[in-house]
Amino acid sequence: MKTVVITGSARGFGLCQARKFKELGFNVVISDINEANLEKALAELNTMGAEGTGAISVRCNVTDHADLENLWNKATEAFGSVDIWVNNAGVNSPDKPVCELTEKEIAFILDVDLKGAVYGSKVAFAGMRRQGFGQIYNVEGYGSNDAMMTGLTMYGTAKRAVTYFTRSLAKESHDLTGDKVKVCRLTPGIMITDFITHANGDSTTIELPEKTKKVYNILGDYPETIVDYVVPRMIANDKNDADIVWLTGARAFSRFLTAGFKKRDFFAENK
Numbered sequence: 303m304k305t306v307v308i309t310g311s312a313r314g315f316g317l318c319q320a321r322k323f324k325e326l327g328f329n330v331v332i333s334d335i336n337e338a339n340l341e342k343a344l345a346e347l348n349t350m351g352a353e354g355t356g357a358i359s360v361r362c363n364v365t366d367h368a369d370l371e372n373l374w375n376k377a378t379e380a381f382g383s384v385d386i387w388v389n390n391a392g393v394n395s396p397d398k399p400v401c402e403l404t405e406k407e408i409a410f411i412l413d414v415d416l417k418g419a420v421y422g423s424k425v426a427f428a429g430m431r432r433q434g435f436g437q438i439y440n441v442e443g444y445g446s447n448d449a450m451m452t453g454l455t456m457y458g459t460a461k462r463a464v465t466y467f468t469r470s471l472a473k474e475s476h477d478l479t480g481d482k483v484k485v486c487r488l489t490p491g492i493m494i495t496d497f498i499t500h501a502n503g504d505s506t507t508i509e510l511p512e513k514t515k516k517v518y519n520i521l522g523d524y525p526e527t528i529v530d531y532v533v534p535r536m537i538a539n540d541k542n543d544a545d546i547v548w549l550t551g552a553r554a555f556s557r558f559l560t561a562g563f564k565k566r567d568f569f570a571e572n573k
């Protein structure tokens with residue numbers, strides 16, 4: 303039986319991935335800094351999934367290298383090896399221009415979104431190189447493709463760097479493991495999760511402007527929809543440096559084309 307480790311998986315996209323992997327026959331290791339959510343998520347995962355699959359939870363702050371090493375160790379102690387490792391944990395920007403961000407806010411985004419992915423990849427790569435196989439996925443986001451917007455500069459900086467880092471690590475993996483360890487990207491598009499309205503470790507609420515809501519209503523999706531598409535493709539992937547993309551240019555184009563006929567409102571009062 304195969305095993306997946308997902309960081310930041312006590313809610314949102316990470317938890318939805320965990321559910322889907324378990325449904326498709328994987329043991330799942332969920333991890334997060336939010337221990338209350340982690341406990342709830344594990345209880346749920348223990349009641350579902352393909353027969354014989356297991357689940358454990360490990361508290362892990364992705365900015366702490368020792369926590370990530372502990373996550374690898376706990377996962378391999380429980381299930382023997384790790385087939386897929388997803389660096390999913392991430393935080394949003396407080397929607398302010400850089401000149402109005404505090405030093406702490408800047409450090410927080412870079413620490414979680416960039417350093418977290420780098421440390422997570424490093425630990426997973428070292429372990430997978432030893433075991434001789436595995437896939438690492440880093441989650442891309444706004445800015446990964448060079449898009450720019452006031453309020454998202456620091457988030458975009460981190461995600462753009464994650465993309466460069468992931469591709470360069472894939473090259474290292476080609477040289478060091480002959481592509482036995484696959485270092486890949488996961489590009490989910492816009493997801494309707496707590497992420498889009500929260501920043502600074504959930505202590506700051508973001509008021510989305512009407513025009514942003516309009517775009518999210520056209521291009522966004524619940525993470526449950528996205529995992530149905532991406533998780534089977536992650537499992538089937540056999541290429542180093544792959545990019546598993548939900549919101550492709552073609553999908554975005556067709557959404558704008560049909561937006562007049564298919565009205566969606568993720569932000570309606572009774573949602």
Ligand SMILES: NC(=O)c1ccc[n+]([C@@H]2O[C@H](COP(=O)([O-])OP(=O)(O)OC[C@H]3O[C@@H](n4cnc5c(N)ncnc54)[C@H](O)[C@@H]3O)[C@@H](O)[C@H]2O)c1
Nearest residue numbers: 310313314315334335363364390391392443492493495497
């Ligand atoms: N929601 C979107 O529109 C969107 C779009 C593109 C990419 N992403 C990326 O997808 C990933 C998941 O986003 P989401 O929408 O599910 O967000 P979310 O806020 O719902 O979930 C993120 C989880 O990460 C955890 N976390 C935060 N800091 C952590 C840390 N230091 N260590 C460990 N866990 C930590 C949180 O507690 C939370 O459970 C992130 O990397 C995000 O940047 C999100």
